[in-house]
Amino acid sequence: MAKPNRSAFIVIEGLDRSGKSTQAQILHERLTNAKTPVELIKFPDRTTAIGKMIDSYLRSESELDDRAIHLLFTANRWELASHITTLLASGTTVIADRYAFSGIAFSARKGLPYEWCRGPDVGLPAPDLTLFLNIEPAVARARGGYGEERYEREEVQRGVRELFEKIGREMQTEGSSWVQVDAGKGKDEVAEDIWGAVEPLIGSCDSPIGRLWD
Ligand code: Z5A
Ligand code: MG
Numbered sequence: 001m002a003k004p005n006r007s008a009f010i011v012i013e014g015l016d017r018s019g020k021s022t023q024a025q026i027l028h029e030r031l032t033n034a035k036t037p038v039e040l041i042k043f044p045d046r047t048t049a050i051g052k053m054i055d056s057y058l059r060s061e062s063e064l065d066d067r068a069i070h071l072l073f074t075a076n077r078w079e080l081a082s083h084i085t086t087l088l089a090s091g092t093t094v095i096a097d098r099y100a101f102s103g104i105a106f107s108a109r110k111g112l113p114y115e116w117c118r119g120p121d122v123g124l125p126a127p128d129l130t131l132f133l134n135i136e137p138a139v140a141r142a143r144g145g146y147g148e149e150r151y152e153r154e155e156v157q158r159g160v161r162e163l164f165e166k167i168g169r170e171m172q173t174e175g176s177s178w179v180q181v182d183a184g185k186g187k188d189e190v191a192e193d194i195w196g197a198v199e200p201l202i203g204s205c206d207s208p209i210g211r212l213w214d
Contacts, residue, residue: 006088006208009084009126010095011096011101012131012194013133014181016157017140018183023187024097026191037092038094044073044098054072054073057072058151073102077099077121077124084125089209100121101130109163122213123211128177129179130178130179132179133190168180
């Protein structure tokens with residue numbers, strides 16, 4: 001059997017309030033407890049110079065052209081791309097809380113052309129597994145309602161959901177690993193479903209790191 005030469009890149013995507021950050025944290029803890037080297041990255045990464053511009057936009061403290069903010073979200077991923085690749089090559093599992101799929105779904109929902117939205121993310125490190133946390137809007141609403149940031153309104157979320165479904169269908173058609181998780185269940189049950197999809201990947205990635213849509 002081929003010797004694993006790198007670790008797995010796992011992306012957690014999903015609708016608002018679906019529990020992405022909660023589950024990313026639980027998975028991080030589980031892998032850490034199992035002595036598996038792991039790093040959790042969140043997009044947008046609001047700590048970088050680009051991330052600070054994104055943060056200001058999301059809080060409605062600044063205005064930007066739709067295309068400009070789209071490109072900033074993408075640039076925020078590219079500034080971490082080589083870090084992700086280095087981690088994977090050195091045996092550290094990477095968990096990303098949101099990734100390029102959020103970028104496309106949120107910008108295309110505003111009316112930007114779908115293919116244009118996808119273009120700048122082509123070539124990023126490709127996930128070995130994308131877990132899409134799916135939740136009914138009513139259940140999400142019951143988790144405290146939408147917050148104060150831009151996009152946290154129900155009609156935005158409905159449009160985003162349809163776009164995520166389109167992205168998921170395309171990913172499955174091209175053979176990428178896109179797994180839907182019922183995020184309406186309790187936290188522990190969701191965590192178990194996620195673990196069921198992640199566990200087979202740990203220590204078993206022996207193909208070169210892929211490039212998204214390349
Ligand atoms: N955006 C974009 O436009 N383009 C891009 O390229 C990217 C992002 C990457 C900010 O993202 C915005 O950026 C986002 C998309 C856009 N806009 N919107 N909307 P963010 O990731 O910073 O947003 P967030 O606020 O961290 O994530 P979130 O989607 O709102 O939440 P979540 O991470 O999915 O859920 P959570 O924080 O884990 O849980 C929410 C609450 O539910 C919390 O009280 C939990 O305790 C509770 N919870 C979690 N799981 C459960 C279960 N199973 N049962 C009951 N309660 C639960
Ligand atoms: Mg979150």
